[in-house]
Amino acid sequence: MTWNELQPLLWPACWDTVYMVLWSSVIAVLVGLPVGVLLVLTDRGGLLGNAAVNKVLGAVVNVGRSLPFIILMVALIPFTQFVIGTSIGSEAAVVPLAIGAIPFFARLVETAVREVDHGLVEAVQAMGGGTWTVVRKVLLPESLPSLVSGLTTTAVALVGYSAMAGAIGAGGLGDLAIRYGYQRFETNVMLYTLVVLVALVTAIQLLGDLTARGLAHRGRSQATPRLRLLRPKAPTAGTAS
């Protein structure tokens, strides 16, 4: 297949992937952010310390995290059918993608929020701030760079999952690669799709890193921002492996 023949297939597929990743990310943030914050608040010694809520929430998140996406997707078909009206296509794929991403992002939020210095929370409490004030004025703004990094990680993971969603007819780059590249042995289609996927992931990562860096930079004069979530083990100076 020539480049000219490929184009009308490639760009809609690319758009489908972007569509799925974008919407499932949005939903993951809308639901995962409060869940992640709640995981911290309800923990023992937290502002809303509530063991029961914390246990239940933690268990739900863990179950969601441990289900293989492909299983989740199939298991959710009736639910997707109910919500969207169909279980086929990019729109329908957003449902399992979002539900898979919520617990993933919630854990990243939890980690980011836990990193906030407890002294800041106390300072705001001493000023007469309540729990909501603490969340809004301290926990979220102070962890924002880490939250952005977490969102980047989630979006990159979603690009991968969206390829799997192709298997149930969701469209997108993964679908293209499987149908043409794998099933019809069109090696160059596979190659082009891969290039576009890599470009997409790189673009997301770069955008996320730059945003996180910019946000972290506000507070730090020259030190490098903490992008722990992207590079979990920053090589420490002088450590030869």
Added chain:
Amino acid sequence: MPYASVIPVAYSTVTETPVITTTGLRKVYHSRDRESVALDGVDLHVREGEVFGVVGRSGAGKSTLIRCVNLLERPTSGTVEVAGTDLTALAGRSRRANPALRAARSRIGMVFQHFNLLASRTVQDNVELPLEILGVSGRERSRKARELLDLVGLADKAKAYPAQLSGGQKQRVGIARALAGDPKVLLSDEATSALDPETTRSILRLLRDLNEQLGLTVLLITHEMDVVKAVCDSAALMRAGRIVESGTVAELLGTPGSELADELFPVGGEPSRPGRTVVDLTFHGEVATQPVISQLARTYNIDISILGAAIETVGGRQIGRMRVELPGAFEENVVPIGFLREKGLRVDVADLATPDAGTPDTEPPAAEPDVDAALVEEAAK
């Protein structure tokens, strides 16, 4: 000694109105099977307009105490009253802070050892934070924040981020922020412990200025005696969750066997040989400027050795302690000691474990301070 006499002349703003009162404050931490008593019945009285210092070893319960004052830490039992409001009653049983307690907290300023400024906000926005919580309008907020930054001498740093400031500047922002709610009371937990001596001095001066200009009552925790010396009107010593000594600096100096006085104005020195009388003299105000010792030497024609001495300016007044040695046993020195007392000095016959216990004449007087010391020790337990 480095921070002493930082403040040139202090005119006292202290009134007799109590501003912070705790009664029978207890705090017990439960950890799995063990429980540790951080506060064991603390009665604290801080008067309006004074700078009150709490000192004590690490783990004595100082931080727990100050955190109980604004109920960041809920006391196990006992009451806390700030500016006439019983906060413990206000807070009720619930673990979360109710609106009434939050409103009361907004009128109590607090500064922290590690500043606790939000890295994501500029200096100005950090100072505006308590005003945002109070629901003050945007325009009024920035006016007030600028005014406060001016007060702490950081008007030019309004747009900077905390990470771009030095430790001393950060603490000034912390102080400006603490003052945003127009508090009557400022709580400070080791506010200068992370700062170098020079910066400590300037922060202490700022606190003293605020105390004098705004009539602000300051309760500060410190482990440095020099901080007490430099700014405190009153002080308390904590040990194992209890206040073992408390009072104005002058009162403490006038208390026989006061540990705080000893720590504030240490005088050393051992007697040169047995059969001599060692006395500790404490003087404040007028007497400090009179040549009492040379008068004594001339009047009774005796040789006086000075073993150790410390003279300081505390809150604008001269206070000193001196350990001197008089020739002869105690009995022979009754008259000179009477002379010193008449001059307005406090005289304590030092209780030294001198090896002359075998001499029967020196036994009774030596026993007396011994009993005193034992009583003080008893009270400390």
